[in-house]
Amino acid sequence: MYNYTGSETRSEIANGLTYGPVKVNIDNGDVSSASDWFDICNLSSLPEGSHVAIFIDNSYATQASYDALVTKLTAKNITVITVDYFNQDWISPFIFNDLSGELS
Amino acid sequence: MSVVYVNNITVDSGEDFSQDFTLYETGGKLVDLTNYTAKGQLRKHADSNTAITFQIEYIDRVKGKIALNIPRWTTSLLKSGRYVYDVMVTKPNGNREMVLEGTALVRPGVSKSPEFSSPGSDDRTCIAVISSSGVGIGTTSEVLNKWEQFRTTFPNRTFYLLQPTSDGFGNFVTETDWDALRVPDNFLAETTVNISPLI
Numbered sequence: 001m002y003n004y005t006g007s008e009t010r011s012e013i014a015n016g017l018t019y020g021p022v023k024v025n026i027d028n029g030d031v032s033s034a035s036d037w038f039d040i041c042n043l044s045s046l047p048e049g050s051h052v053a054i055f056i057d058n059s060y061a062t063q064a065s066y067d068a069l070v071t072k073l074t075a076k077n078i079t080v081i082t083v084d085y086f087n088q089d090w091i092s093p094f095i096f097n098d099l100s101g102e103l104s
Numbered sequence: 105m106s107v108v109y110v111n112n113i114t115v116d117s118g119e120d121f122s123q124d125f126t127l128y129e130t131g132g133k134l135v136d137l138t139n140y141t142a143k144g145q146l147r148k149h150a151d152s153n154t155a156i157t158f159q160i161e162y163i164d165r166v167k168g169k170i171a172l173n174i175p176r177w178t179t180s181l182l183k184s185g186r187y188v189y190d191v192m193v194t195k196p197n198g199n200r201e202m203v204l205e206g207t208a209l210v211r212p213g214v215s216k217s218p219e220f221s222s223p224g225s226d227d228r229t230c231i232a233v234i235s236s237s238g239v240g241i242g243t244t245s246e247v248l249n250k251w252e253q254f255r256t257t258f259p260n261r262t263f264y265l266l267q268p269t270s271d272g273f274g275n276f277v278t279e280t281d282w283d284a285l286r287v288p289d290n291f292l293a294e295t296t297v298n299i300s301p302l303i
Contacts, residue, residue: 018295020265021281022302024233025272029198035273040302041231041264049175051225057234062268066233067141067194074159079178082145082155087240090232090265090285091250093153095257 027064034064118213127168135168144191
């Protein structure tokens, strides 16, 4: 794996399109423990009518954060496409299920 | 306990969809939706891996009135055919109940206009939320190839990888965290981490 020291950032070589991993809270449905994914992912900059695709491995662990995100996105008329998957592959859902933007 | 209301809906592709519902308790009493949250999704079939999320409007919480909305730029994504949908509410005590379900018949739009076309998927924002990876992600080289395939297919998409952890937001990720997610080297070479607002 990459020779990472644990204290550096990758911003000097980043493409500006890829972010993370970013640690977020495990909220277990508790609103007071939720993380603000809308803010973390800078989604306020998206225009009305945009689409956001989300894959979540364990939805209960972050249910409150997810619900808060959906509330903010729908208030901005941003469509949420939730991509469920039955294993821990966090890349393939965005290549295959979300490839054309249509529901499979 | 709420009644699970079965209602089949019709959605016209390329047009705004909106339908009101009134929710009742068993016995006919209106459901007071004060402090409830609701989530509804539309899928091609129950086992489908992708879903459209309804915009839920609370018309009158005390009288149990909600509206399910889908904007035209989203209905334009739907091919004609039958879909399934459901709506689940979460009560103030955290309990969840299914309150609405049914089939959705999507009809093809008659007229097409540029304003009906959805924004392109090329620059869609993608968010993956996962604490650790293992099952199904593949070998190191396979993960590398998957990320290369994603970036080759969607060079302009913004991608956020969120990792729920016990220490949570505001803490640096380390090599241990990256290894837990099986993050490939080509992802690490292009990503931004550990700077505000990411921490």
